[in-house]
Amino acid sequence: MPQDIYDKIMMLAKRRGFIYPSFEIYGGVAGFYDYGPLGSQLKNNIEKIWREYYLLKDKCVEISTPTVTLYEVLKASGHVDEFTDLTVDCKKCKQSYKVEDIIDEKLSVENAIKEEKVKCPNCGVKLKDVHPVNLMFSTKIGIGKSRDAFLRPETAQGIFTDFHLLYRYAREKLPFGVIQIGRGYRNEVSPRQGAIRLREFSMAEAEIFFDPKDKKHPNFEKIKDEQIILFDNIKETKITFEKAVKDKVIDNQALAYYIYLTQDFLLSTGIDAKKFRFRKHGENELAHYATECWDAEIYSERFGWIECVGIADRSAYDLRSHIESTNTDMYAIKKFEKPKTVKIKKITPKMDALGPLFKGKAGKIKNILENMVIKDITKLLIEIDGETVEIPDNCYEIVEKIEKQAMEKFVPHVIEPSYGIDRILYCILEHSYNETEKKGVEYRLLKLNINVAPIKVGVFPLINDQKLVKIAREIDLDLRNAGIATYYDDGGTIGRRYARMDEVGTPFCLTVDHETLKDKTITIRDRDTTKQKRKKLDEIVVYIKDKL
RNA sequence: GCGGAUAUGAUCUAGUGGUUAUGAUAGUGGCUUCCCAAGCCACUCACCCGGGUUCAAAUCCCGGUAUCCGCACCA
Structure with missing residues (x-):
């Protein structure tokens, strides 16, 4: 099989x-990889x-x-319902089945469960304990009296x-941002690629x-003339962020600013701007959950355009x-410059009429009425426990009040x-990968950006002479000691x-040779040109630090 | 998940019923005292897993796992 990149x-x-x-x-498991020593550093x-950009x-x-992450959190976020398959386990056969696969075609999954018509296709036993399974890895917290949980599919919910x-913490001021770096999990059906x-x-x-x-970003002014590399599903173009927002290509400044930040970040890690x-x-x-979404796509020779950032x-x-x-209370507060005085109409429930009429539900109705926004009403209809109820007009009074609102x-x-x-890491490797020949032999070279390179400097004595070795080790x-990985x-x-x-992908190599002994200089070799320069020994740490 | 192909040291690979399992690259130790994978010597490391057929399986059969290619699924 021919090898591709x-x-x-x-x-x-x-x-x-x-x-x-x-x-x-x-034997390995699809969808799981380890980072080795250099991969971890990269x-x-x-x-x-990334932290420098966001923090x-x-x-x-x-x-x-x-x-x-607790079940309830991901239930509320919509993840539980988004791609759920209901499954049952047969304890006798020790098999799991998708409910929709084993029920009568005429029945809906819901009704099949209600009517207890879920049977094991193998042994015919009625199956209970229907539980949802989707692309999230499920787990339990605690033993016995346990609570359902998932390994998070995104870090966002924690925020x-x-x-x-x-x-x-942000002293109740908007905008503010919170970041998190961590692992996420998705039990992919078929993790090719x-x-x-x-x-x-x-x-x-x-x-x-x-x-x-007010979806404006305080830094937008500074970056508005930068250009976005844009693909509109037909062709690639470049327009300024200012124009993109003005023409509503991008809905708002805030979104535009983070698109810019993403572009700048990716290019600074060594992603090829042409890809x-x-x-x-x-x-x-x-x-x-989204109303607008932009993907940063990076081109891979193997996989085509890959979504690396959303x-x-x-x-x-x-x-x-x-x-x-x-x-x-997850609301934010906006104080008005001057408090507003507003005329509002409020409902005052008359409990002596409401109580006998609605009995147990009266308390709930009172609550709803007191918090209602009132328009012109002829009939007062409210929803309670799934029912629509009409409240007769002897049960309430509408009062007009003047209220001060400060916020x-x-x-x-x-x-x-x-x-x-x-994905970004893989793309950096792919974009950095170069292959040439040296004396007819295949020669591989990773042109990693110095900022991401796991090793910044190789240090060698030209020959294994103790005098040279000693200097090289120093x-x-x-x-x-100066914080540079060697x-x-x-x-x-x-x-x-x-x-x-x-x-x-090490960008520089230092070699101690015989001249070093005479004049305290050392050769520094550049990875991409293989050219060498001589530098003073005592200036070398500062010289390398400046490059970082 | 369905169908097809593949699986031999870290990497690439020879071997198609009986081999001490081939060779190269890389690696390690030494010699060489050397500026771009040089040379010489020595050494380390492999038949994906589990069953079956057979006197005998890396080799044939079945199952699993992984990888690749279609289809489906997902974003």
Whole structure:
């Protein structure tokens, strides 16, 4: 079988300690990969740069929440219902079945369960304990009296469920952003596409909360003349962010700003600008929580255009869902410059009439009436416990009041940039991969950006002479003490050592030679040109630091 | 999930019923004292897993797992 670039990269990745298939000695499992020593460093470096963008440039705050997530949270967020299959287990046959596969075709799944017509296709036993299963990994918290839970399909819900605390931390001012980097899980039906579609993957997500009437970003002015690399499903174009927002290509400044930030971040990690674009989701493509969504797509020779980042306007969807399920106060407050005085009509229930008429329901009705917004009413109809009830007019009075309002409450909207770290990492490897020939032999080179390269400097003595070795080891230690990742190597020949460093993307190599003993200089070799310069020994640490 | 192909050291690969399981690359130790995978010597490492057929299985059969290609599913 001819090897394509993916095979070559995965071969190199395995050989050199970037990526290993997980549990390989037990046959491996699709959708799981390990990061080896260099892969872990590469991933750390990508996440480090990402944090610089979101924590420093954008002043977000970072939190860390559990991967095991309570059923109710994901029920409220819509994830439980989004792609659910109902299944049952037959204890006798020790088999699981999808309910819809084993019931009479005429019955709906709901009715089959209600009427207890779910039977094991193998032994005919009536099956109970129907439980939903979907693409989320389910688990239980505790033993015996346990609670249902899932491994989270996104880190975002951890941020939403802490919103009221974070809003207070942000001193009750909008906009503010919260980030989280962590693992997410999806029990993919068929995880083809190797390292690109994983069942456990690393996500970096930011949730930035805005006043829905003011989706402006304070930094937008500075970046408005930058250009977005845009794909409209027909061709690629470039327009400025300012024009994109003005023409409503992008709905609002906030969304536009994070699209810009994403573009800048990805290009700074070494993604090739020619293999990069943004694409807006069509309406039928949108996830259940999104009103507008942009994908950063990165081109892979093997997989085509891969979605690596999704930037969604989730509006008030999630916070509103959690308010509805828990009654937690997740509103933001906007104080008016001057308090408004408003005439409002309010209903005052007359309990002496209401009570005898509605008995047990009277309390609930009272509550609803007192919180109603009143328009012109001829008939007062309310919904209670699924019924519509008419309230006779002797049961209430409408009173007009003048109230002072100093503020209004609203559910903030959220803009969510969500990054698939593993996909970005693979794309960086693919875009960095170069193949040439040296003396007729295949020569592999990773042109990793210095910021993401797991090793920044290789340090060698030209020959294995103790005088040279001693100096080389000292330089190696100096660099590491200065926070620079190095790799010391005195094995084999000098050419082999350079080749090894080229293959793992190390941008610089320092070699101590005989001249070093005479004039205290050292050669520094550039990975991409293989050219060498001599530098003073005592200037080398500063010289390398400046490049970072 | 369905159908097809594939599975031999870290990597690439020879072997199609009986081999000490082939070769190369990479790796390790040494020699060489050397600026781009040089050379020499030595060494380490493999038949995907489980059953079956057979005197004998890396080789044939069945099942599983993984990878790749279609289809379906998902975003």
